Amino acid sequence: MSGRDSYVIVSMSPLPESFLKTLFAPYAGQLDKPLEFIVVTARDSKERILEALEKADVVIGDYSFSLPITAEMCEHMKNVRLIAQPSTGFDHIDIEACAKKGIPVANIGGANSVSVAEYTIMAALALLKRLIKAHLDVSEGKWSQWELMELGTYDLYGKTWGIIGMGRIGRQVAKRLRGFDVRILYYDKYRLPEDKEKELGVEYAPLPKLLKLSDVVSIHVPLTEETYHLIGERELRLMKPTAVLINPARGEIVDEEALARALSEGWILGAAVDVYSREPPGPDHPLIKVKNVNIIRTPHIAGATSDSRARIIQATVENIVRVLKGEKPVNVVNM
Numbered sequence: 001m002s003g004r005d006s007y008v009i010v011s012m013s014p015l016p017e018s019f020l021k022t023l024f025a026p027y028a029g030q031l032d033k034p035l036e037f038i039v040v041t042a043r044d045s046k047e048r049i050l051e052a053l054e055k056a057d058v059v060i061g062d063y064s065f066s067l068p069i070t071a072e073m074c075e076h077m078k079n080v081r082l083i084a085q086p087s088t089g090f091d092h093i094d095i096e097a098c099a100k101k102g103i104p105v106a107n108i109g110g111a112n113s114v115s116v117a118e119y120t121i122m123a124a125l126a127l128l129k130r131l132i133k134a135h136l137d138v139s140e141g142k143w144s145q146w147e148l149m150e151l152g153t154y155d156l157y158g159k160t161w162g163i164i165g166m167g168r169i170g171r172q173v174a175k176r177l178r179g180f181d182v183r184i185l186y187y188d189k190y191r192l193p194e195d196k197e198k199e200l201g202v203e204y205a206p207l208p209k210l211l212k213l214s215d216v217v218s219i220h221v222p223l224t225e226e227t228y229h230l231i232g233e234r235e236l237r238l239m240k241p242t243a244v245l246i247n248p249a250r251g252e253i254v255d256e257e258a259l260a261r262a263l264s265e266g267w268i269l270g271a272a273v274d275v276y277s278r279e280p281p282g283p284d285h286p287l288i289k290v291k292n293v294n295i296i297r298t299p300h301i302a303g304a305t306s307d308s309r310a311r312i313i314q315a316t317v318e319n320i321v322r323v324l325k326g327e328k329p330v331n332v333v334n335m
Contacts, residue, residue, distance in 0.1 A: 009037050009060065059080055063085075083104070085107045088222075115302065160216075161177055229254070248272075
């Protein structure tokens with residue numbers, strides 16, 4: 001069974017065909033044709049990938065970001081109604097080429113925004129309290145109570161938190177900060193309406209002002225030409241020496257060499273890094289090489305809890321079914 005007798009879903013994510021069948025089985029009664037699944041990965045030949053795309057009605061993007069969707073691939077998408085990317089990020093997809101071809105690209109919207117927001121606040125508290133050092137010291141038999149007090153540990157209460165990017169994730173962070181009695185500044189390309197600012201309890205500030213005033217700075221913008229190295233040496237030097245930086249967005253938004261220097265030379269108190277310009281980062285990566293600093297390194301897990309993965313899968317499947325039923329997709333990022 002193939003071609004127009006069925007809807008062909010090509011998955012670039014490394015998901016077994018049997019798993020895909022299980023995911024879509026509850027929706028079979030809503031569709032006028034059966035589903036056929038083709039799984040391709042970065043290990044497949046270019047010829048096999050392009051041949052699969054020529055048959056596709058829907059493409060599921062690669063959540064591991066190993067297999068980019070290029071302009072050439074778009075040219076082979078003769079019948080594709082939707083590229084469904086099962087993640088927030090979509091910088092491995094040529095969305096402009098897809099738009100020219102009339103193919104909508106959709107991400108998962110806010111399916112993982114709560115997870116990232118919780119990670120962000122957790123990481124900030126751990127950095128302010130120097131939790132990692134305290135844990136390691138005690139585990140190694142070192143009682144560093146006085147050392148930690150001399151180094152300085154801090155409360156979140158009464159501080160100023162700067163949110164860079166007031167989209168879905170930034171708003172979830174703001175909502176969860178209400179009980180901490182903090183002042184919340186935000187910077188975004190598009191300022192919120194005044195009533196929305198009041199509802200969230202946030203104040204708009206230009207980026208330099210936000211960096212100068214904030215005790216915690218968290219990044220929640222997508223990677224674009226405008227946001228590449230948005231935070232570099234100049235921006236890091238604007239921050240307080242007692243401030244911390246949280247990046248659960250994209251590694252390339254921060255100049256990683258500059259951040260490593262900022263940590264090793266004490267421009268800022270600490271940083272939590274969940275994303276890297278190269279993933280996984282090698283031992284020569286500047287944020288891996290830097291030692292004896294207040295840093296939390298995690299392997300791109302901020303938005304990948306068991307709960308959020310279920311929501312991501314559900315959002316992706318429902319969007320695909322919506323399109324195959326002739327309805328408009330949601331969470332489109334390019335059209």
